Amino acid sequence: MDAYWAACARGELVIQRCTACGRRVHLPAAECPWCGGGDLPFEPVGGEGVVHTFTVVHRSFVGEFMGREPYVLAWVDLPEGARVLGQVVQCPPERVRVGMPVRVTFRDELPQWRPA
Numbered sequence: 001m002d003a004y005w006a007a008c009a010r011g012e013l014v015i016q017r018c019t020a021c022g023r024r025v026h027l028p029a030a031e032c033p034w035c036g037g038g039d040l041p042f043e044p045v046g047g048e049g050v051v052h053t054f055t056v057v058h059r060s061f062v063g064e065f066m067g068r069e070p071y072v073l074a075w076v077d078l079p080e081g082a083r084v085l086g087q088v089v090q091c092p093p094e095r096v097r098v099g100m101p102v103r104v105t106f107r108d109e110l111p112q113w114r115p116a
Contacts, residue, residue: 003042004028009109014042015082024082047104048116049076052083056093072096076113090114 007014016025020037031038054074060066072088074096088096089105089112101116 005109007042007044008106008111011106013045013047013084013104013111015045015078015080015084016040017043024078024080026082026084045078045080045082049078049084049102049104049113051075051088051096051098051100051102051113052077053098054088054096056096074102074113076102084111086110087112088114 004014016028017023017040018025018032018035018037019039019041021032021035023032023034025032025040029040032040052075054072056070056072057065058070060069065071070093072091072093074086074088076084076086078084088102089107091114102113103116104111105114106112
């Protein structure tokens with residue numbers, strides 16, 4: 001997992017790929033959820049995707065997010081075959097849509113998604 005956060009600190013999005021079955025794995029894991037393989041190197045991805053689904057959070061119970069409501073959390077499909085989770089930023093919640101093209105951006109070393 002350290003490799004994931006180190007890449008985020010550099011402003012680079014990396015996703016694991018299972019060497020046994022070739023599937024992409026996100027969130028970072030010690031073994032592949034599809035085949036159980038344990039060799040999951042991190043590989044850079046392009047950082048573009050589309051919103052698969054999302055939710056607008058109107059009341060947060062997580063300290064660092066309290067007072068920032070409403071905000072959008074989305075699952076984003078990457079063309080490389082992974083689905084990643086992140087906050088949609090630089091876009092009013094009412095404008096976020098399924099299928100909306102997004103691009104990764106980093107804030108406080110966390111990957112977030114803005115309209116492409």
